[in-house]
Amino acid sequence: MGDELILGIESSCDETAAAVVAGGRRILSSVVASQVAIHRKYGGVVPELASREHLRQIVPVVREAVEQAGIKLSDVSAVAVTRGPGLVGALLVGVTYGKVLSYALGKPLIAVNHLEGHVHAVLLEAHIAGKSPELPAVCLIVSGGHTLLYRVKTDGARNGIGPFSYDRIGGTRDDAAGEAYDKVAKMLALGYPGGPVIDHLAADGDAKKIAFAAPKMSGNRFDFSFSGIKTAVLYHLKRNPQMQPEIEARQTALARGERSADGLRALTSQETLDLVASFQHAVVEDLLTRTLAAAEQCAVPTVFVSGGVAANSALRKAFETEGARRGIATFFPSRALSTDNAAMIAAAGFARFAAGERENLLLNAEANLPLG
Ligand code: KG4
Numbered sequence: 001m002g003d004e005l006i007l008g009i010e011s012s013c014d015e016t017a018a019a020v021v022a023g024g025r026r027i028l029s030s031v032v033a034s035q036v037a038i039h040r041k042y043g044g045v046v047p048e049l050a051s052r053e054h055l056r057q058i059v060p061v062v063r064e065a066v067e068q069a070g071i072k073l074s075d076v077s078a079v080a081v082t083r084g085p086g087l088v089g090a091l092l093v094g095v096t097y098g099k100v101l102s103y104a105l106g107k108p109l110i111a112v113n114h115l116e117g118h119v120h121a122v123l124l125e126a127h128i129a130g131k132s133p134e135l136p137a138v139c140l141i142v143s144g145g146h147t148l149l150y151r152v153k154t155d156g157a158r159n160g161i162g163p164f165s166y167d168r169i170g171g172t173r174d175d176a177a178g179e180a181y182d183k184v185a186k187m188l189a190l191g192y193p194g195g196p197v198i199d200h201l202a203a204d205g206d207a208k209k210i211a212f213a214a215p216k217m218s219g220n221r222f223d224f225s226f227s228g229i230k231t232a233v234l235y236h237l238k239r240n241p242q243m244q245p246e247i248e249a250r251q252t253a254l255a256r257g258e259r260s261a262d263g264l265r266a267l268t269s270q271e272t273l274d275l276v277a278s279f280q281h282a283v284v285e286d287l288l289t290r291t292l293a294a295a296e297q298c299a300v301p302t303v304f305v306s307g308g309v310a311a312n313s314a315l316r317k318a319f320e321t322e323g324a325r326r327g328i329a330t331f332f333p334s335r336a337l338s339t340d341n342a343a344m345i346a347a348a349g350f351a352r353f354a355a356g357e358r359e360n361l362l363l364n365a366e367a368n369l370p371l372g
């Protein structure tokens with residue numbers, strides 16, 4: 001077992017993706033067809049539209065991944081596909097196509113948990129940078145659909161490649177962090193998805209201007225809750241009607257097709273910049289505090305952060321600074337590997353392929369597939 005090529009297929013949410021990865025580490029190609037333009041006008045992912053678009057994209061995306069890798073489809077050693085969690089109709093497109101390819105090529109089929117894919121996105125990036133993170137680690141997976149904390153364990157894993165085992169430490173009780181970004185962006189007419197625009201605008205705001213209270217929760221101190229802060233932003237807007245005209249101006253600009261963060265910035269007051277900076281500060285502090293506390297409680301030397309929100313600049317900076325201060329090494333994927341992609345699925349699939357795992361054609365999508 002060494003440098004085998006794995007074809008990865010990902011279709012759990014609103015990205016149709018395929019990739020070819022050698023030896024679980026070297027990315028030969030990674031193609032992502034995003035559906036953002038389709039879901040934008042609804043302010044969130046519409047499951048039926050997502051499935052339909054995956055159907056349209058899956059064949060050309062896989063073909064392009066194979067072409068870009070400079071290989072023939074018959075060169076791959078296995079097909080790895082996301083089994084779950086995610087939207088069931090979306091997952092079914094990838095699972096069905098993965099089964100068809102595996103059968104037609106006579107190559108093994110490997111099922112991958114999407115969340116384990118996000119863990120491997122961090123390892124892929126570390127490998128590209130020539131680093132080998134020390135395991136075990138605590139991994140924060142933070143995206144539009146998930147806010148989860150896991151302990152990543154090496155029991156049975158080979159050479160830092162995996163497969164790993166996982167303990168769930170905590171998760172969100174309501175909204176995912178990315179969902180809170182998207183909902184706040186919707187209230188403020190900052191477009192969809194909200195994370196990248198808020199990230200950009202927050203850099204010009206005063207994060208100390210509005211103090212959002214940290215969520216008060218009983219029970220597991222490693223659980224998250226973001227619906228309270230989202231509601232606090234809504235109340236703030238109700239109390240400040242002077243902010244309405246600029247929201248309407250941005251709505252008009254969005255309807256005209258304005259997409260750029262700078263274009264929206266030109267229609268945004270300092271008051272709003274301070275509001276988004278304060279919102280972001282509260283979210284980042286909460287993610288940082290609970291994750292580092294989990295790492296300390298688990299006595300691990302390393303923290304991974306992955307998922308779409310891991311692209312956030314304030315989050316990266318906060319983890320790097322505070323991690324270094326506490327002697328915890330922090331690892332993030334590149335921005336391209338933070339959001340959903342199939343390279344991470346192929347990498348996770350390689351570890352399971354190398355360990356001898358095989359699926360048969362009865363493999364089914366599992367919307368609520370747990371990790372661990
Ligand atoms: O992982 P992803 O591509 O899809 C899933 O949700 O699984 O993550 C998308 C989420 C969206 O909620 C988006 O607003 C958020 O990640 N996001 C960000 C940033 N870039 C994307 N949130 C904060 N800052 C960013 N720079």
Ligand code: ZN
Nearest residue numbers: 114143307340
């Ligand atoms: Zn994801």
